[in-house]
Amino acid sequence: MFGHKDLLSLRDNSLRMQGWIRQQTFSPANEKMLRRFSSWEVAELIFKVNQNTFRGRLASEPGLPSGEIEAEGRQRWFSLEEVNELRRKMKINRKSLLPHRPKGKRAVRAAIANFKGGAGKSTVALHFAHAAALDGYRVLVVDFDPQATLSHSMGLSDVSEEHTVWGIMARDLIHETDRMNARVAGAESGRRIAPRRLPASISGTGLGDLRVSDFIKPTCWPTIDIVPSCANAAFVEFASAQYRHLNPDWSFFAAVSRWLDALPDDTYDMVIFDCPPAIGYQSMNAVFAADVLYVPSGPGYWEYDSTTSFIGQLSEALADLADFGPGFPVGKMKLPKEFLDVRFLLTRYEPGNELHRAMRDAFGKVFGERLTQHPIEHTRAVEQSGRFLSSVYEIDYRDMTRETWRRARATFDKSYEEFRTHIHAAWDKMEDDQ
Numbered sequence: 463m464f465g466h467k468d469l470l471s472l473r474d475n476s477l478r479m480q481g482w483i484r485q486q487t488f489s490p491a492n493e494k495m496l497r498r499f500s501s502w503e504v505a506e507l508i509f510k511v512n513q514n515t516f517r518g519r520l521a522s523e524p525g526l527p528s529g530e531i532e533a534e535g536r537q538r539w540f541s542l543e544e545v546n547e548l549r550r551k552m553k554i555n556r557k558s559l560l561p562h563r564p565k566g567k568r569a570v571r572a573a574i575a576n577f578k579g580g581a582g583k584s585t586v587a588l589h590f591a592h593a594a595a596l597d598g599y600r601v602l603v604v605d606f607d608p609q610a611t612l613s614h615s616m617g618l619s620d621v622s623e624e625h626t627v628w629g630i631m632a633r634d635l636i637h638e639t640d641r642m643n644a645r646v647a648g649a650e651s652g653r654r655i656a657p658r659r660l661p662a663s664i665s666g667t668g669l670g671d672l673r674v675s676d677f678i679k680p681t682c683w684p685t686i687d688i689v690p691s692c693a694n695a696a697f698v699e700f701a702s703a704q705y706r707h708l709n710p711d712w713s714f715f716a717a718v719s720r721w722l723d724a725l726p727d728d729t730y731d732m733v734i735f736d737c738p739p740a741i742g743y744q745s746m747n748a749v750f751a752a753d754v755l756y757v758p759s760g761p762g763y764w765e766y767d768s769t770t771s772f773i774g775q776l777s778e779a780l781a782d783l784a785d786f787g788p789g790f791p792v793g794k795m796k797l798p799k800e801f802l803d804v805r806f807l808l809t810r811y812e813p814g815n816e817l818h819r820a821m822r823d824a825f826g827k828v829f830g831e832r833l834t835q836h837p838i839e840h841t842r843a844v845e846q847s848g849r850f851l852s853s854v855y856e857i858d859y860r861d862m863t864r865e866t867w868r869r870a871r872a873t874f875d876k877s878y879e880e881f882r883t884h885i886h887a888a889w890d891k892m893e894d895d896q
Contacts, residue, residue, distance in 0.1 A: 494617025494851075496682040497858055498530065498539035507871070508545060508596050511554050519552060526551060542595065543684055549598050561598040561731070567892055568727040569602070570885045573752035575737035575745060577775075578768040582758045582809030582838065584611040586877075587736040589838075592855040593878035595685045599731040602678065604689040604718070606748050607738040608696035613688065615851045616681045621692040625677050627718060627744055628698040629669055630689070634717035635705045636660065636670035638791070642711060658709045674724045687730075695744075702743035713792050714743060715783055719751035720793040732885060741775050749776065750783070750795060753888050755804045756881070759825070761811050761818040761837070766825065769806070802888040807877065808837035836876035843870030 499508065505516035520526055520538075527544035531537070540548070549559040574587045584607065591601045605612045606627050613621060623629065639658050678687045702714055722733065735748040749755060759769045784798035806829045812818050825833050843854055843866050854874055859867040 494682045496542060496684075497856060498541055499545060501529065501538040501540070503859075504540055504545055504548070507875075509549070509552075509554070509559055515554065519554075523552075545596075546598060546685065559598070562886055563599075563731055564889050566727075567889055568725075569730040569733045570754060570888050570892070571722065571733040571735065571752045572754040572756055572881075572885065573735040573737055573748045574756050574758060575735070575749060575772075575776075576757050576759060576769060577739055577741070577772040578759065578765055579739040581739075581760055581765060581768075583607075583739070584609075584615065584736050586756065586758050586807065586809065586838070587612055587734050588615050589853045589855070589874045590878055590881055591686055591732075591734050592683065592853045593874060594732050594734075594882070595683050596855060597878075597882065599685070600729070601683075601686045602688070602730045602733045603686065604733065604735045604748070605691035606744040607691055607736055608693055608698075609738070610691040610693065610695075612736040613690035613692070615853070616683075616686070616688050616690070618679060618681070618688065618690045621679075621690045623692055623694040623697060624667070624669060625679070625689075626691050626695040626698075627689065627747065628695045628701065629672070630677055630721045631698060631702060631714065631717040631743070631747065632664060632667065632705070633669040633672055634720055635709065635712055635714075636665060638712050639709050640670075642709070658711075660708055664705070664708075674721060677721070698744055699742050713786065713790055715746045715750045716792040716795060718747040719795045722751055723793045741772075741779055746779060746783075749780070750792075750799055753802045753892065754884060755801045756807055757805070758807045758809045758838075761808050761815075761821045761825075763821065766821060802891045803884050804832055805834050805881075805884060806832055807834045810840040811837035812840050834877065834880050836873070836880050838877050839869075839873040841866070841870045841873065843867055 501516065501520075502513055505511050505513040509516065520528060527540065527547050529538035529540040529544060532539060552559055572590075574583045574590075576583060587603060591603050594601050603612060603616070604627065610619075610621070613619070639660055643658060677689050679690055681688055706712060706714055735752060737745045737748045757769060757772065759765045780799050786792075786797055790797060806825060808822060808825065811822065822833075822837065843857065843862060854867070854870045857867065861867075
């Protein structure tokens, strides 16, 4: 016989192992630390300038950050803060190193979503966030997945469910219910809508008093913040059904979008959502708040089948939301929901695998230009990065052969650069009042 106490014992054993892994992976203080970047990386891979030109500028302008010189050798190593200071102060051939960012527009929001577990959603979200940070962008990542892989990879493990997407949704329910209760039903009669009453288990949590910023946590990357997740956040799927019963007029699917609307437009440049492998209350909040939908998929038939089911069920879910009508309170987003862009991205792709090439052709025939040109290739370095809760960008190239590391980085660089192109196009399409 095997009951809940046995499962709890297995969980406790696993948590002890998780703690040991974190000690081996992170710093002695059990905190994830961001490494420094060599002058070679900064010049050729981040700023994309000639290394000699970069070194010459450092030598001729003593006011620039000089980094730290390694114990043996002449290589300089820079923190990301120093890289960003260089980006602000340096110009190469009179050209700014600052990334493209249109004025007067908020951050572009991209949801990484699919049904299939193991499709690479968290891996893609993690690498795109890190690549964007190295590109000079300020990034907010929102972990909608109770598995919390992205949160753990960002170095967060001690997270309470009140400070996850569940807390954002419960807070929104409280605020929206208060707003509805205060609304006058008709100007002539002055009658008020019958008040909707929330039980003390919700209204008494204190979530309604939290500020917008209270859900945002810093990471070891100075320009990346996160709304983390945890296993207990899975409760949101059960709780949200109860919340809808308590207030049927609550537009539950717009909770996260309304929360993001309350952030100043210039706080972040990109917001990246890591979605759970299901269509539920959390994932519907993610896709409704998103401007761009990215659908990663492995290069096999079952992944293709799952992706087909995902977009079909997502279409049906969004059609149901459209029935609420254009006057329904959804914040700055509009009904019916439309994305500025939708793309499909192949992951774990092996160019030498005949089946993978055939499936890539099949994806291309079905999705056409919506299939991204650069799949994420499966390499040993990519596999190793997942094993150590890190991205390829966090791994020091001295821990393996430089060629192995460069090949892994190149596949993510190409995918990210294509992603960035779509983000820029979405900015151009975005209305100023969105």
